[in-house]
Amino acid sequence: MAAPKKGRSASTQSKPGRALALILIAIVALTGGMFASGHTKPRLGIDLAGGTSITLTAINEPGQPNAINKTNMDTAVEIMNRRVNGLGVSEAEVQTQGNENIIVNIPKGTDSEEARDQVGTTAKLYFRPVVKVEGSGAAALPTTPPSGDASGSASPSPSKSGDKNADKGTDKATSPESPSPTGSATSQGRAVTDALKADPTPTPSGSGSPKASDKASPTPTPSADKATQDLEAAYAKLDCSDPKQRAAAGKGKNDQPIIACGEEAPKVWSKFLLGPVGVDGTEITKAQAILDTQNAGGWKVVMDFDSQGSKKFLDVTTKLSSQPSPQNQFAIVLDDEVVSHPEVNGPITGGKAEISGSFTQEEAQNLSNMLSYGALPLTFKESSVTTVDAALGGEQLHAGLIAGAIGLALVVLYLLVYYRGLSFIAIASLLVSAALTYVIMSLLGPAIGFALNLPAVCGAIVAIGITADSFIVYFERVRDEIREGRTLRPAVERAWPRARRTILVSDFVSFLAAAVLFVVTVGKVQGFAFTLGLTTLLDVVVVFFFTKPLLTLMARRKFFAGGHRWSGLDPKSLGVQPPLRRTRRPAPADPKEA
Known part of the structure; x- marks a missing residue:
């Protein structure tokens, strides 16, 4: 018989430590950049940090009784959006209310007086x-x-x-x-x-x-x-x-x-x-x-x-x-x-x-900015200027975090009960994903003006399920390979190509949905779409550079390779006969030629 080909299997599992070292270096570098920049917390949006809300009402000019229409109002919103962005204000909301009003919400932490002077100059x-x-x-x-x-x-x-x-x-x-x-x-x-x-x-x-x-x-x-x-x-x-x-x-x-x-x-x-x-x-x-x-x-x-x-x-x-x-x-x-x-x-x-x-x-x-964004199709008057308190948003965030914590606890409990030892790999991957998400959000605040609002927090909570789903797909592929009679180390490598395709397709669909939602929406919904897209990309990074290499290393340990009943790879629960680790038979003393 011909000797088995070792090239592909051996190369894929030979150096998993490199991938783990790479992602560890990335986390350390990003964290160092976060502390060096002095922005150790994500920037908060108006619903969480408070801010200023300006109501502008369109008025009819002499000789133009029909100027206030949907087309002109939409044009005014677009120009005001560009005007606010020209000031460097991010996560500001500019949207119509009814047929004659435009609401401009400017989050705390920006120069609201300057924004009011320029946005209100209509x-x-x-x-x-x-x-x-x-x-x-x-x-x-x-x-x-x-x-x-x-x-x-x-x-x-x-x-x-x-x-x-x-x-x-x-x-x-x-x-x-x-x-x-x-x-x-x-x-x-x-x-x-x-x-x-x-x-x-x-x-x-x-x-x-x-x-x-x-x-x-x-x-x-x-x-x-x-x-x-x-x-x-x-x-x-x-x-x-x-x-x-x-x-x-x-x-x-x-x-x-x-x-x-x-x-x-x-x-x-x-x-x-x-x-x-x-x-x-x-x-x-x-x-x-x-x-x-x-x-x-x-x-x-x-x-x-x-x-x-x-x-x-x-x-x-x-x-x-x-x-x-x-x-x-x-x-x-x-x-x-x-x-x-x-x-x-x-x-x-x-x-x-x-x-x-x-x-x-x-x-x-x-x-x-005034020359670029000053010409509006309508004339507006400033009807009201109010200060938005973050108390209501804080209460909603508190309730959302409680709901997210309950959902995360249920996911962890399910993993512990069903996957046992494998659940620690999944939990470690979730922690790495959370760390990357937090650090990148903190850095994106000063870099591109990203602000964390309630919909963005919702997008991060939804991402927990997407990330956990990727782990489950891979674990089930490994268990299927073991049920077919393979030992753990080959099962980990043979399961990866099929699991990888499924994970990439699933994440591509999620990212595509987030991208479409980001393009066709405005305001806070864009925060949800942006966070969902970001966490989906991080899911791919974590699964490829942390979850898979870590499982490859763990497959070399006797606890997992031997099919310990708390490893999540118990032969009885998988319907296969022990041992999972195949022993090498001694070679015959006097081999005969075929």
């Missing part, structure tokens, strides 16, 4: 040319800004962010005596910057004599008609330090001039007389904050416009660049408030522009 975004600007209120900035030179650089300013780096723009067709506005920050961290200029690609020329058409003012020439007189009178009386007057300002039709307020620094206001809307915020396709290499340590905001916005922006910037200050400024109006009013250094072509000045990174990112 009016549309517009670019309007500046006709007049001056300080307003008791703590106003000087009416006449410091003078700048012909290159467009600004002198130091008493404002918050304008005293370090002056903007260096391209030459403007203005007189050297023309004042240049200075950079400053608003109360919401949105900078009011020095210059609006073309992105380096392409670089338009702002020098030379402007055309006659370029000299035309972008705003109507003041006339003696009553509407203009009323607007001038309202501008003269406007006190932006008064909240009531500030709330009433900034409103008007897109094709008409308006008066508005802007906060140059904390509690330091300016009032503006603005021309008709030049460019709509919906025509911005992208805005991002990048490091300004020409201004050491400074940042700038780069904007891209769509085709229609590019044409409008070229027309307006061509007109503005030929005007003296402050008529060469572009006001960015959001929620009826001027959030930035940069100068225009020259005609801007190609649909690309940058806002540069004395930006910090935070100011540049906040302004880019």
Whole structure:
């Protein structure tokens, strides 16, 4: 007879210690990373940690009685979701309630005030040319800004962010005596910057004599008609330090001039007389904050416009660049408030522009978020802001953990009664899976903003059954091999391929369900799907790198190989004759040739 082939069986069971060492090193490394980062606990969602809940109600604008519909509400939810994510807030919920309300839930541990300022800033975004600007209120900035030179650089300013780096723009067709506005920050961290200029690609020329058409003012020439007189009178009386007057300002039709307020620094206001809307915020396709290499340590905001916005922006910037200050400024109006009013250094072509000045990174990112996510299809008012207490979520979590502990205890009891010694392998595998899950969840909090909420805890509890099922599949395959008359060590190796296929198919179905659920749902249900998918992947890792190698090692021990009645491999219970361990017969003293 030919000698039995040893290659496959011997290779699969020869070095199980390597797999165990590998998973042990992974656990130690992940745990070390968890303690090194200082995040030793998973980040909690709003239902477990508490937070802020904001209710926004859509209102009808004049001339648009049917604007509040499902399409516009869904678009508003999507934009608010992106706006919150732009702030780095994770596990925030943005969802509709009824036909007119949107609920925004922001978990504790994030900058809820900043999120409220930006999420609650729900009016549309517009670019309007500046006709007049001056300080307003008791703590106003000087009416006449410091003078700048012909290159467009600004002198130091008493404002918050304008005293370090002056903007260096391209030459403007203005007189050297023309004042240049200075950079400053608003109360919401949105900078009011020095210059609006073309992105380096392409670089338009702002020098030379402007055309006659370029000299035309972008705003109507003041006339003696009553509407203009009323607007001038309202501008003269406007006190932006008064909240009531500030709330009433900034409103008007897109094709008409308006008066508005802007906060140059904390509690330091300016009032503006603005021309008709030049460019709509919906025509911005992208805005991002990048490091300004020409201004050491400074940042700038780069904007891209769509085709229609590019044409409008070229027309307006061509007109503005030929005007003296402050008529060469572009006001960015959001929620009826001027959030930035940069100068225009020259005609801007190609649909690309940058806002540069004395930006910090935070100011540049906040302004880019406003430009990217500021244009909503509807106008909203803030109906209520409430603080969510974690007590109710804590009670539900306590009840859920009790239910999970009862279920885990029943699983362990079943394993002990039915599998006896093999149950300790299953319990050790469950502990390894739990350790990996906890450590990875703790690391995912600061890494991707993952937050553990009640549905996520539910997903982790459901995973206990999925993991235990994998062990049971493998143990039953081993017992089937023993029933067919094989000893334990060959049975462990022969059972593995069939058990492996079953485990992979089962886990693939679970992971696919989790992936589909994650894609088609929003909010807390995504937490359940994410946790279920994560624990399913960890089940595969634990079974391949811990359960199977550990069972291979245990099969070499007499307790299991000899079929001890507490091993879970008792011959009587399996219906086979002992011993399970086959003894080697002595070779004949004088073998005969066949």
